[in-house]
Amino acid sequence: MAKGLLIVYTGASGVGKGTVMKRLLQENSNLRLSVSATTRAPRPGETNGIEYHFVTIDKFKEMIANDELLEHAVYCGNYYGTPEKSVRDMIDSGLDVMLEIEVEGYKQIKKQFPDCVTIFMLPPSVEELEKRLSGRGTEKQDVVQQRLNRAVEEMTFAKYFDYQVTNDDVEKTKDEILNIIANIKKERN
Numbered sequence: 001m002a003k004g005l006l007i008v009y010t011g012a013s014g015v016g017k018g019t020v021m022k023r024l025l026q027e028n029s030n031l032r033l034s035v036s037a038t039t040r041a042p043r044p045g046e047t048n049g050i051e052y053h054f055v056t057i058d059k060f061k062e063m064i065a066n067d068e069l070l071e072h073a074v075y076c077g078n079y080y081g082t083p084e085k086s087v088r089d090m091i092d093s094g095l096d097v098m099l100e101i102e103v104e105g106y107k108q109i110k111k112q113f114p115d116c117v118t119i120f121m122l123p124p125s126v127e128e129l130e131k132r133l134s135g136r137g138t139e140k141q142d143v144v145q146q147r148l149n150r151a152v153e154e155m156t157f158a159k160y161f162d163y164q165v166t167n168d169d170v171e172k173t174k175d176e177i178l179n180i181i182a183n184i185k186k187e188r189n
């Protein structure tokens with residue numbers, strides 16, 4: 001059986017990655033999202049094992065020591081990492097796997113999987129991003145500012161990604177990404 005694609009999906013906090021991701025998963029039954037481990041506290045409505053595996057710092061360090069993570073990074077004071085086994089199992093069974101990760105993680109994945117597909121999601125503008133991040137109300141103002149600074153820094157890396165998509169409309173962005181995936185699968189088969 002042909003292996004699935006490994007897709008790196010990166011973009012600023014608040015850009016709408018999660019919302020678009022949900023629509024992608026609804027419309028493409030061969031697509032899976034890798035569930036990362038994080039030391040960040042769950043937001044209201046987030047469930048352990050669904051959005052993330054929420055773990056302690058000690059547990060996260062143990063996962064690093066045991067070589068259980070494909071990549072990991074610190075983002076605004078918290079650890080985030082991709083569990084290796086589940087990703088490899090899904091790819092080996094022909095599923096296409098999206099890693100929703102930040103730029104440091106992207107660099108580590110790109111080195112290990114040079115033929116991964118990389119997609120960077122941009123906001124329509126920085127002002128719009130600030131509005132979305134503040135409006136979401138899930139982070140305190142100093143964390144919003146931290147995330148915004150990191151977002152602006154990360155956007156300078158967008159040019160190194162295979163594809164840049166601007167999220168000004170969820171349905172349009174979702175279709176754009178579905179097309180990218182469909183075209184790559186056609187090219188590679």
Ligand code: 5GP
Nearest residue numbers: 013036072073075080081082100101102105
């Ligand atoms: P959030 O706290 O908003 O859920 O995520 C913060 C940032 O961490 C986002 O840019 C998200 O894409 C990134 N992130 C989530 N999981 C991982 C992971 O496993 N590895 C890395 N490197 N970044 C991640």
